[in-house]
Amino acid sequence: MNLGSGKGSTSSSPLKTGDVVSDKFPAGLRVMVVDDDPTCLRILERMLRACLYEVTKCKRAEVALSLLRENKNGFDIVLSDVHMPDMDGFKLLEHIGLEMDLPVIMMSADDGKSVVMKGVTHGACDYLIKPVRIEALKNIWQHVIRKRKNGLKDAEQSGSVEEGDRLLKGCDDGDYSSSVNEGKGSKKRRDEEEEGDERDDSSTLKKPRVVWSVELHQQFMAAVNQLGIDKAVPKKILELMNVPGLTRENVASHLQKYRLYLRRLSGVSQQQGNLTNSFINSQEATFGATSINGIDLQTLSVAGQLPAQSLAKLQAAALGRTTAKAGVSMPLSDQKNLFSFESPRLRFAEGSLHHLSNSKPMNLLHGIPTNMEPKQLVTLHQSNQTLGNLNMRVSTPAAQNNPLLMQMARSQPRGQMLSENADSHATRFPSSLVQPTVPNSISNGVLGNRITGSSNITSAYNTVPQNSSLLNFPINQTNEMSVGNFPLRSTPGITSIPTKAMFHEEGTSSITGPGGFVSSYDMFNELHHQKSHDWDLTSTGITYDSSQHANPLQGNIDVSPSVLVHQGFPCLQQQSVQTRDSNSIGKPLFCTGEAIHQSNLQNVSQHLNNLVDSSVRVKAETFPDPSSQINNLFSDQYGQEDLVTAFLKQQEGVGPSDHDLDFDGYSLDNIPV
Amino acid sequence: MCVCVSVELRCYINPSTPCHTTPHCTISFAILTTIQTSFLFFLSHFLIMDKIHSHRQVAVIKHSLFDQGYLDEQFIQLEELQDDANPNFVEEIVTLYYRDSSRLISNLDHTLERNPLDFNKLDTIMHQFKGSSSSIGAKKVKAECTLFREYCRTRNGEGCRKSFQQMKKEYAILRKKLETYFQMARQAGPKETALRPK
Numbered sequence: 001m002n003l004g005s006g007k008g009s010t011s012s013s014p015l016k017t018g019d020v021v022s023d024k025f026p027a028g029l030r031v032m033v034v035d036d037d038p039t040c041l042r043i044l045e046r047m048l049r050a051c052l053y054e055v056t057k058c059k060r061a062e063v064a065l066s067l068l069r070e071n072k073n074g075f076d077i078v079l080s081d082v083h084m085p086d087m088d089g090f091k092l093l094e095h096i097g098l099e100m101d102l103p104v105i106m107m108s109a110d111d112g113k114s115v116v117m118k119g120v121t122h123g124a125c126d127y128l129i130k131p132v133r134i135e136a137l138k139n140i141w142q143h144v145i146r147k148r149k150n151g152l153k154d155a156e157q158s159g160s161v162e163e164g165d166r167l168l169k170g171c172d173d174g175d176y177s178s179s180v181n182e183g184k185g186s187k188k189r190r191d192e193e194e195e196g197d198e199r200d201d202s203s204t205l206k207k208p209r210v211v212w213s214v215e216l217h218q219q220f221m222a223a224v225n226q227l228g229i230d231k232a233v234p235k236k237i238l239e240l241m242n243v244p245g246l247t248r249e250n251v252a253s254h255l256q257k258y259r260l261y262l263r264r265l266s267g268v269s270q271q272q273g274n275l276t277n278s279f280i281n282s283q284e285a286t287f288g289a290t291s292i293n294g295i296d297l298q299t300l301s302v303a304g305q306l307p308a309q310s311l312a313k314l315q316a317a318a319l320g321r322t323t324a325k326a327g328v329s330m331p332l333s334d335q336k337n338l339f340s341f342e343s344p345r346l347r348f349a350e351g352s353l354h355h356l357s358n359s360k361p362m363n364l365l366h367g368i369p370t371n372m373e374p375k376q377l378v379t380l381h382q383s384n385q386t387l388g389n390l391n392m393r394v395s396t397p398a399a400q401n402n403p404l405l406m407q408m409a410r411s412q413p414r415g416q417m418l419s420e421n422a423d424s425h426a427t428r429f430p431s432s433l434v435q436p437t438v439p440n441s442i443s444n445g446v447l448g449n450r451i452t453g454s455s456n457i458t459s460a461y462n463t464v465p466q467n468s469s470l471l472n473f474p475i476n477q478t479n480e481m482s483v484g485n486f487p488l489r490s491t492p493g494i495t496s497i498p499t500k501a502m503f504h505e506e507g508t509s510s511i512t513g514p515g516g517f518v519s520s521y522d523m524f525n526e527l528h529h530q531k532s533h534d535w536d537l538t539s540t541g542i543t544y545d546s547s548q549h550a551n552p553l554q555g556n557i558d559v560s561p562s563v564l565v566h567q568g569f570p571c572l573q574q575q576s577v578q579t580r581d582s583n584s585i586g587k588p589l590f591c592t593g594e595a596i597h598q599s600n601l602q603n604v605s606q607h608l609n610n611l612v613d614s615s616v617r618v619k620a621e622t623f624p625d626p627s628s629q630i631n632n633l634f635s636d637q638y639g640q641e642d643l644v645t646a647f648l649k650q651q652e653g654v655g656p657s658d659h660d661l662d663f664d665g666y667s668l669d670n671i672p673v
Numbered sequence: 674m675c676v677c678v679s680v681e682l683r684c685y686i687n688p689s690t691p692c693h694t695t696p697h698c699t700i701s702f703a704i705l706t707t708i709q710t711s712f713l714f715f716l717s718h719f720l721i722m723d724k725i726h727s728h729r730q731v732a733v734i735k736h737s738l739f740d741q742g743y744l745d746e747q748f749i750q751l752e753e754l755q756d757d758a759n760p761n762f763v764e765e766i767v768t769l770y771y772r773d774s775s776r777l778i779s780n781l782d783h784t785l786e787r788n789p790l791d792f793n794k795l796d797t798i799m800h801q802f803k804g805s806s807s808s809i810g811a812k813k814v815k816a817e818c819t820l821f822r823e824y825c826r827t828r829n830g831e832g833c834r835k836s837f838q839q840m841k842k843e844y845a846i847l848r849k850k851l852e853t854y855f856q857m858a859r860q861a862g863p864k865e866t867a868l869r870p871k
Contacts, residue, residue: 039770039805046754046762083800109804131747131807134754 026141027052030074034064034092035081035107040130044079047134061087068100072211075102076144079128082108082115090122097123098257099212103143107132121264151253212254219243220254727861734854743847748810764855770809771848777802778841785834795833796825813843 031053035041041057048055056075058064061084068075078096082089093104106119109130119127125143128136212220223240224232234252241251738744748763755762780798784791803818817840824832 037801037805037808038773039766040808042766042769043751043808046759050754083797109800109807130804133750
């Protein structure tokens with residue numbers, strides 16, 4: 001029974017503004033309980049029935065998730081165990097929070113402080129210690145009401161600081177650095193206020209559960225990127241998205257979630273400052289973001305360079321990779337298609353990364369790690385959600401990005417990514433990490449390889465491809481990139497240097513950074529020509545800021561020593577190689593993308609600079625809006641589709657020659673320093 | 674006896690049959706009634722007492738389970754969930770527990786045979802086992818699980834093995850006691866609220 005059931009409505013509408021609750025409430029509350037222990041499950045079911053709730057029990061998280069997805073408005077609250085064999089309870093929590101925005105209560109026999117804290121940071125409404133008593137279950141309805149009330153209140157109130165505060169309170173106030181929190185908080189408040197103002201038609205208490213599909217999220221991310229994290233307000237986002245039937249409230253809540261995710265990511269990233277290969281691997285596994293985020297983000301966060309966005313990008317890239325893979329076999333003509341497909345994802349990733357970076361580079365990373373556990377890699381969904389969760393957590397304006405990433409992740413064939421990611425994870429990550437800093441170049445390279453390869457959206461990719469390339473990189477890594485990546489990994493320091501060098505090279509004529517990656521991806525061979533294209537694009541981006549970015553690149557690389565460096569490194573190498581050859585080709589591309597990329601590059605350079613400043617160990621330093629850069633990149637990419645098209649046309653003509661440039665004889669180690 | 678009484682009564686009541694005088698009938702009737710009532714009283718008393726006795730027996734067993742620390746408060750929670758709609762709820766849950774715990778125990782056995790010991794896996798399995806044991810209120814078993822996990826944490830293989838053996842013992846004892854308990858409960862029949870031991 002819904003809250004409004006008493007009034008005769010059968011939809012799962014939230015409390016109406018009058019807050020008139022059905023007399024029977026909380027009876028009829030639709031509860032979904034997930035637990036792998038049959039004894040506990042049966043007991044809980046019986047207890048919940050005794051509370052007069054409508055119970056649906058699931059032994060497995062996957063089943064529960066699919067049930068929830070099928071029936072978005074069919075449940076009011078979810079109870080989940082923490083330790084489950086098929087999926088971690090926290091991951092499920094993130095998925096649910098991101099996709100369905102239902103209150104989730106965690107349960108466990110484990111009452112350790114860290115686990116409970118984890119529940120808080122992941123956004124659980126409550127945490128029950130097993131064995132659960134019926135008294136504890138009698139009051140779970142309060143979480144449903146509270147969530148609905150908060151949602152309504154936001155809608156009702158107009159731009160009051162209270163609203164913002166309330167929203168802020170709703171977010172995880174866990175462990176973010178004060179600076180990040182403040183940054184995010186202020187941004188959030190401003191946005192909240194604006195949201196409140198804009199929500200004049202929020203009188204409807206009913207908050208329809210919008211399914212944030214990948215496409216929708218991509219649009220969301222694109223809009224956010226276009227607006228810029230700081231300026232991303234629901235109303236404008238809604239206008240940009242131009243989706244019929246979507247309300248401001250939907251956008252606002254999604255934005256909030258995204259911010260929470262980002263905040264969470266940054267919080268997690270702060271805690272974990274170790275870039276490890278695992279990070280990379282994690283990236284690859286899922287969504288790219290999930291796994292990567294977890295580990296890599298942490299590293300990145302440490303460096304403070306990699307904003308969540310980068311992670312998101314990485315994830316997106318990873319996601320993109322899966323796509324890219326598919327696209328590998330696609331002819332050039334299909335490249336564009338791939339690109340478009342990828343770009344939304346990329347955008348998402350970038351957006352999320354961007355956001356992450358904006359708000360709290362480090363935190364983002366942290367947040368991501370939590371989500372991204374290797375297991376998560378198992379499913380894209382997981383990764384997606386994780387990413388989304390991460391993003392959501394981080395209450396950064398970049399919240400938008402995350403959802404996209406997540407969606408992107410979801411859309412990506414997990415299997416591919418996961419396996420690939422795992423291998424090349426480490427390598428890829430660096431590239432992805434690098435992306436934020438050198439968004440265009442790297443992402444292009446990484447993404448470009450896979451995604452761009454197919455779509456030839458090199459120009460557009462500057463921003464996107466970079467990310468995608470990074471993401472793709474992991475995916476491809478298993479296949480091809482790995483070779484390239486590995487060498488890079490071994491020498492973080494070197495990578496940074498090469499990056500720089502690459503940059504410079506790019507400045508001259510080669511697209512070092514991203515290009516390199518791209519080329520590695522192109523190893524797939526099918527995308528060869530594509531890659532070269534991508535490369536050019538990426539290099540274009542890179543060239544712009546070559547000097548400036550070089551440093552940042554380094555910084556980035558430092559951030560994720562193992563991961564970033566490697567990834568960026570290969571890209572750079574490749575790019576340099578390719579660019580030289582494809583300079584002619586790339587040059588025209590450069591022109592087109594130049595303008596666009598420059599702005600991005602600027603951002604990237606900033607980030608890179610920051611990275612450089614940070615020690616090799618990624619520290620949670622404030623990362624100058626890599627996310628913003630990423631956003632820019634995304635938005636650029638967004639608008640670069642035309643460019644891409646044009647570019648592709650160009651490339652097609654030039655293509656054949658470019659192909660040769662790519663991967664052949666790439667030895668990632670040959671990074672000109 | 675009743676037949677005689679009724680016949681006599683009929684004789685008395687029937688005015689047509691001048692067999693007996695009314696005073697006689699009344700007295701006989703009264704005597705018969707008294708005898709009948711007494712009989713019924715004793716009969717029912719016997720039955721009730723028997724029932725009470727059975728329930729009391731069950732209660733005794735139950736109390737001992739609690740007193741000796743085999744069961745805890747959670748078991749009472751389960752019993753409170755049992756009602757007319759769910760008449761065998763507790764037994765159903767315990768049966769589920771047996772099935773699940775058997776699987777976990779054999780899993781633990783296999784994992785303990787490996788060399789070197791995978792403490793993380795052992796801990797994971799035991800965490801699960803502990804969770805379900807605590808759900809039914811198996812106090813001693815749960816305590817042994819905690820001890821086992823502690824040995825896992827300190828990577829004490831020998832301690833793990835010993836603790837596991839002890840846990841299996843406690844589990845076997847509890848299982849036996851519960852089986853007796855449920856058997857008695859079934860024999861005693863449905864309990865009335867007044868008889869329900871708390």
